[in-house]
Amino acid sequence: MEDVSREYYLAHAGLKSTAELQPIYARHAEALGPDALAMAVEDFAAGGDGDARRSARLILEWQVETHAARLVAPSEEREIAWESTAMVRLSDGSMVPYQRAGIEIANSTDRGERLALDAARASLVERELAPMRRDRLQQEKSFVESLHVAGDYIATFEAVSGVDLKALAAECSAFLKDTEAMWSDWLPPAVKRSLGVPVRELTRADALALFRAREFDRYFPADEMEPAVRRQVREMGIDPDAAGRVRFDVGERDGKRARAFCAPVRVPEEVYLVLRPHGGQTDWSTLLHELGHALHFAYTRADYPFEYRWVGDNSVTESYAMLFDHLMQTPGWLVRYSGLSRQDAGAYLRTAALEELHYLRRYCAKLLYEVELYGDRVSWDALPDLYVETLSSATTFRYQRADAFIDVDPRFYAARYLRAWQLGAVLADALVERFDQDWYRNPNAGPWIVGELFAEGQRELASELSQRVAGRGLGFDAVRRALERLVG
Ligand SMILES: [Zn+2]
Numbered sequence: 001m002e003d004v005s006r007e008y009y010l011a012h013a014g015l016k017s018t019a020e021l022q023p024i025y026a027r028h029a030e031a032l033g034p035d036a037l038a039m040a041v042e043d044f045a046a047g048g049d050g051d052a053r054r055s056a057r058l059i060l061e062w063q064v065e066t067h068a069a070r071l072v073a074p075s076e077e078r079e080i081a082w083e084s085t086a087m088v089r090l091s092d093g094s095m096v097p098y099q100r101a102g103i104e105i106a107n108s109t110d111r112g113e114r115l116a117l118d119a120a121r122a123s124l125v126e127r128e129l130a131p132m133r134r135d136r137l138q139q140e141k142s143f144v145e146s147l148h149v150a151g152d153y154i155a156t157f158e159a160v161s162g163v164d165l166k167a168l169a170a171e172c173s174a175f176l177k178d179t180e181a182m183w184s185d186w187l188p189p190a191v192k193r194s195l196g197v198p199v200r201e202l203t204r205a206d207a208l209a210l211f212r213a214r215e216f217d218r219y220f221p222a223d224e225m226e227p228a229v230r231r232q233v234r235e236m237g238i239d240p241d242a243a244g245r246v247r248f249d250v251g252e253r254d255g256k257r258a259r260a261f262c263a264p265v266r267v268p269e270e271v272y273l274v275l276r277p278h279g280g281q282t283d284w285s286t287l288l289h290e291l292g293h294a295l296h297f298a299y300t301r302a303d304y305p306f307e308y309r310w311v312g313d314n315s316v317t318e319s320y321a322m323l324f325d326h327l328m329q330t331p332g333w334l335v336r337y338s339g340l341s342r343q344d345a346g347a348y349l350r351t352a353a354l355e356e357l358h359y360l361r362r363y364c365a366k367l368l369y370e371v372e373l374y375g376d377r378v379s380w381d382a383l384p385d386l387y388v389e390t391l392s393s394a395t396t397f398r399y400q401r402a403d404a405f406i407d408v409d410p411r412f413y414a415a416r417y418l419r420a421w422q423l424g425a426v427l428a429d430a431l432v433e434r435f436d437q438d439w440y441r442n443p444n445a446g447p448w449i450v451g452e453l454f455a456e457g458q459r460e461l462a463s464e465l466s467q468r469v470a471g472r473g474l475g476f477d478a479v480r481r482a483l484e485r486l487v488g
Contacts, residue, residue: 043059229337
């Protein structure tokens with residue numbers, strides 16, 4: 001895991017031109033061979049209780065994920081190669097690289113141009129990328145089911161992850177219903193102000209343009225980003241460098257990714273936070289998100305076994321990342337650390353609330369759709385229509401059939417995000433209760449976060465963690481209340 005993680009870090013930070021993973025897998029063939037997988041399946045099936053049971057589940061989850069990932073690696077490489085060379089051809093003969101299409105659509109202020117580009121992109125995807133992706137999803141599904149850990153793909157995911165997908169899907173349906181009125185109140189004025197398109201004609205391309213943050217970017221300058229965030233973390237009593245275990249890689253370099261990312265190379269001893277500060281709302285929010293991950297890994301107990309430090313329920317690490325990135329929705333934090341004044345904050349927070357509710361509704365719909373995709377009730381040929389129907393009705397924006405197999409998070413990662421939203425909101429409430437509204441600058445809050453949360457790695461499920469620190473299970477209640485406070 002260290003070798004793989006280091007390889008990704010070097011490649012994405014521009015320190016190596018490509019990630020060479022095959023030699024690493026070859027070197028560690030025994031850890032990831034068929035015998036290791038069979039042993040993990042056997043250990044898990046043997047039952048047991050307490051920590052032994054927990055470890056067996058975590059090891060099996062890791063083995064299944066890694067084997068599945070290696071199995072589909074050739075297909076994935078083909079798709080990546082396609083994505084980096086494919087060109088979208090418009091009717092006037094002009095061409096746009098496939099990878100630029102999303103950005104061009106979001107940036108386009110001419111609606112006709114935006115829709116034409118999205119139509120051309122969708123038809124290219126439908127012809128070439130969608131069939132490859134559909135094959136990959138099917139390949140992975142049959143591999144996982146062939147292990148006979150549980151009845152089918154969904155039951156296997158639930159057994160090895162400890163996540164109750166069906167219960168979560170029911171919560172998502174309820175959340176969509178409960179926030180329907182809020183959504184239909186909030187969306188039209190924003191659309192009228194920024195796009196001037198009738199609500200019933202909105203498409204996914206319009207959503208990209210609507211949520212392209214620009215208006216408030218000047219309050220989030222590039223050169224103040226890292227110092228401001230470091231100051232805040234120190235004020236709450238956490239060393240942002242974790243005594244040298246978090247390494248900030250901020251230099252300009254060819255081949256370095258534009259978006260900040262965190263690479264835990266050795267947990268907790270060596271964690272990279274890689275960024276290329278360009279400023280703006282999204283950049284600040286991404287840095288906070290990745291810093292939440294980095295601090296989590298760097299403050300994980302060094303004496304914990306591999307499976308508590310490296311694997312487990314990613315809803316937990318995502319919730320810490322969200323706890324940090326949601327500081328961008330906290331009025332006191334914005335006034336203290338960004339360039340926003342209290343007067344400007346109101347308008348900014350209303351925009352943030354709309355965006356937050358949009359992402360929540362989109363992710364709820366994605367999960368509902370993905371549960372059908374991996375279930376066996378709907379045929380694969382009928383999925384594109386179901387995708388359009390599910391996503392469009394949740395978000396108001398009309399989706400394209402072409403994206404039904406592209407817009408899918410592997411192995412239900414959407415469920416991890418949704419639970420992270422839930423846990424993040426519970427944790428924020430718990431912090432306010434213990435350390436007051438401005439917990440983010442309370443010198444007692446940091447040590448509590450480190451001791452009660454970060455140190456545990458991902459030993460617990462998000463739901464167990466919520467019970468331990470807040471005395472209640474996960475749900476969308478806290479999420480909804482936080483949303484209402486934003487516009488309050
Ligand atoms: Zn994350």
